[in-house]
Amino acid sequence: MSRYLVTGATGFLGGALVHRLHENGYDVIATGRDRKRLDALPLEDAGKRLAIDLGAMDPIELAETFGDLECIIHCAGLSSPWGPRSEFEYSNVRATQKVIAVAKASGVRHLIHISTPAIYFCFRDQWNVAEDCVLPKPVNEYARSKAIAERIVLQSGLPCTVVRPRGLYGRGDTALLPRLIRAARAGPLPRFRNGATATDITHIDDAVDAIVTIAEKREAAIGQTFNVSGGEPLSIEEIVEQAARASGVAPVWRNLPLFPALAAVRAGEFFARLKPARPEPRVTSYSLGIFAFSQTLNLSRISQRLQWRPSISWDEGFARTFAGQEFDGGRR
Numbered sequence: 524m525s526r527y528l529v530t531g532a533t534g535f536l537g538g539a540l541v542h543r544l545h546e547n548g549y550d551v552i553a554t555g556r557d558r559k560r561l562d563a564l565p566l567e568d569a570g571k572r573l574a575i576d577l578g579a580m581d582p583i584e585l586a587e588t589f590g591d592l593e594c595i596i597h598c599a600g601l602s603s604p605w606g607p608r609s610e611f612e613y614s615n616v617r618a619t620q621k622v623i624a625v626a627k628a629s630g631v632r633h634l635i636h637i638s639t640p641a642i643y644f645c646f647r648d649q650w651n652v653a654e655d656c657v658l659p660k661p662v663n664e665y666a667r668s669k670a671i672a673e674r675i676v677l678q679s680g681l682p683c684t685v686v687r688p689r690g691l692y693g694r695g696d697t698a699l700l701p702r703l704i705r706a707a708r709a710g711p712l713p714r715f716r717n718g719a720t721a722t723d724i725t726h727i728d729d730a731v732d733a734i735v736t737i738a739e740k741r742e743a744a745i746g747q748t749f750n751v752s753g754g755e756p757l758s759i760e761e762i763v764e765q766a767a768r769a770s771g772v773a774p775v776w777r778n779l780p781l782f783p784a785l786a787a788v789r790a791g792e793f794f795a796r797l798k799p800a801r802p803e804p805r806v807t808s809y810s811l812g813i814f815a816f817s818q819t820l821n822l823s824r825i826s827q828r829l830q831w832r833p834s835i836s837w838d839e840g841f842a843r844t845f846a847g848q849e850f851d852g853g854r855r
Contacts, residue, residue: 526550531599533560592629602632605803610669619672634683636676641666653821676687689752690724707767711777715815720759723752726840750820
């Protein structure tokens, strides 16, 4: 039986991958920091649910514990629009270096590295972005660290694939839709450029299906970088309206001039950096940019090389996410 290691298994994507791989009959080892969430994973052997800090681990010792591995799916990382460079370096770069060392010591046949389309972001509309585009200056430390992590994976000499999944949502989501709902609950939301902003987000089941396809079609995937999304451009305003109303929130929108608002937010970031604790501003330039500029992904490469296409529309994904109970919008 093929043995798979999933890092970041206590996160949204990692946990969903563990469930799917387990259902498909793979021998799965899961790592994460949250002991309670690890224990909730459907792995009968407690020895295959390891609470570890990847950045601090001994790769050789861990490789001996794992034994031979067919595939590592590296989902672990720090995802945030704000924070000190050192934290992103530790969680996204150093941890990836340790995973590469484990992969080499374990004779892994395929390393799948989960990255982010945040590395594409710049303050303009971006339609149909392809994997081989020239990357802009990183918008924040998160994007910077993930771009570095991608580079060291691709230069590692390992048989590897990089995956850039866009905006994951679904049951168990604690980030995308809950953040939007919390913002709608907190007060008026900014509307820029007459609400023309669009994006393509991805239901968690589609993201998992794409990654499992990459693992199962290893020979065609090795050495490649793939975009993954729902493939359906959606109005940001539409996404917020539907998600908020399903949670009992009626969004209020406020039309704002884009560039004065962006200047004010950047000033807030500047003063936040001057404070000893460097507290996260209420709004970051990146989060404002998500509301202000469109970004959609080109899926031609994964479609042509692996014959994968998303199968879950926004309407179906929304129904799966909210059916049967009110989504809590992140109130925990």
